C-alpha cells in the first residue's frame with residue numbers, strides 16, 4: 001500500500017547472533033548474552049525480537065527486552081523467564097547453548113524508553129521479569145553518572161526470585177539517588193522496610209513519599225494483570241495517566 | 252536459518268493456513284497498550300467524525316447504539332506474534348457510519364483517535380467494504396475496558412494495534428499521517444501476511 005514518505009529508513013534487519021554466555025539468575029530466569037555480528041545502539045527500554053526456525057520452516061517469534069545498558073560492549077543481555085508450558089522460553093532455557101546462533105533483530109520499540117534528556121525523577125515499577133527494561137534504564141542512569149532521583153518498586157515472589165538482587169542492593173546503598181523498594185508476594189524480605197503483599201495504592205503512596213519530588217515519568221512493566229494493578233494503583237495514588245507508560249508481557 | 256534443536260510446538264493442522272508467518276495461536280486474549288487502562292463511562296462517551304479539523308457529525312452512546320449493528324467473526328493478529336481465531340464481535344460498520352453521516356470519500360486516509368490520546372492511521376479502502384467496524388461487543392458481551400471498551404476500532408486484516416482501543420473519533424486526512432505507534436517504530440500499514448511489523452518491513 002502506502003509508505004511513510006517522512007520515514008524512509010531501512011527496515012531493522014534480522015541477523016544471526018551468537019550466544020556468548022548464559023548466566024542463571026534465579027530458579028526461573030536465565031540471562032543470555034548475544035554478540036550480534038552487526039552491533040547496534042539501543043535506548044534503555046527497547047527490545048529485540050528473536051526468531052526460531054524449525055527444519056520444516058515453521059518459525060516462532062518472541063520479543064525480549066534488552067537488560068544491558070546502551071553503549072556497553074556490543075553485547076546484548078536478555079533475561080528470559082521460563083514459562084513451563086511455553087514454546088520459546090523453555091527452548092532457550094533447556095536447549096540453547098553457548099555458541100548457538102539465534103536470529104535476532106533490534107533495537108525495536110519507541111515508546112517504553114528513557115533517555116537522559118527526559119529527566120526525572122523516575123518511578124519504575126516492575127513485576128518479576130518485567131524488571132528487565134527498567135534494569136536497562138537503571139544501568140544506563142548509573143553508566144552516565146546521572147543523579148536523577150529514581151525509585152524502583154519491584155514485586156517478586158520470594159527473596160530468591162529477585163532478579164539482579166545483589167546488583168540492586170548495591171546500587172541502593174550507593175547513595176546516588178537510586179532506591180529500591182521490594183515487595184514479595186510469597187515471602188518475606190531480608191531487609192526491613194520492604195513489603196510482603198501485592199502492590200496497592202498505599203504502597204505507591206509510600207514509594208512517592210520516598211522521592212524528593214513527584215515523578216516526571218512512571219514506567220510499569222510485567223504481566224498484564226500486574227501492569228493493570230500497578231497502573232490503577234498509581235492513578236489511585238494521584239499520578240496522572242499521561243506520565244505513566246506501560247509495557248505488558250502478554251498474559 | 253534453522254535454529255539448532257528447535258522443532259516448535261505442534262503445528263496448527265488445518266488452521267495453519269490461517270496463521271500469518273511468525274505468529275502463534277493463543278486461546279486467551281492478551282492485552283497490549285501504551286499506558287493505564289482508561290475507564291470511560293458510556294454516559295460520557297461520544298464519537299466524532301471529522302474531515303480534517305472540521306467535525307461533521309457527533310454521536311452520543313445512545314445514538315451510536317441506535318445505528319445498524321453488525322456481527323462479525325474474524326481472526327486477529329497482534330504484532331507481538333500471537334493470533335487468535337474466530338473472535339466474534341458486534342458493532343457499527345464504518346460503511347454504515349459514513350452513510351449515516353452522508354460522507355463518502357473526502358480523502359483516501361483516516362486517523363482513528365482514542366480517549367487515551369492514542370491515534371493510528373488506516374487507509375479508507377481498509378475501513379470500508381465491510382472490512383472494519385467500531386466494535387461495542389465482544390463474544391456477546393459489552394467490550395471490557397482492558398480490550399478497549401466501551402468501543403474500539405476493529406480492522407482484523409491488519410495487525411491489531413491498528414484496531415484502536417477506547418476510540419472516540421475518526422478523522423479524514425489529506426495524507427497518510429502516521430499515528431502513535433507508527434511514529435514509534437511500527438509499520439505505517441501493518442499487513443500481517445507480509446509481516447509488516449516495524450517501520451519499512
Ligand SMILES: Cc1cc2nc3c(=O)[nH]c(=O)nc-3n(C[C@H](O)[C@H](O)[C@H](O)COP(=O)(O)OP(=O)(O)OC[C@H]3O[C@@H](n4cnc5c(N)ncnc54)[C@H](O)[C@@H]3O)c2cc1C
Nearest residue numbers: 062063064065079080081083085086087088089129132249
Ligand atoms: C515488548 C515485550 C518485551 C518482553 N520482554 C521479556 C523479557 O525481557 N523477559 C521475558 O521473560 N519475557 C519477555 N516478554 C515475553 C516474551 O515475549 C514471551 O511472551 C514469553 O517468553 C513467553 O513465550 P513462550 O514462547 O515461552 O510462551 P508461549 O508459547 O507464548 O506461551 C505463553 C503462555 O501462554 C500459554 N499458552 C498459550 N498457547 C499455548 C499452547 N498452545 N499450548 C500451551 N500453552 C499455551 C502458556 O500457558 C504459556 O505460559 C516480552 C514481551 C513483550 C511483548
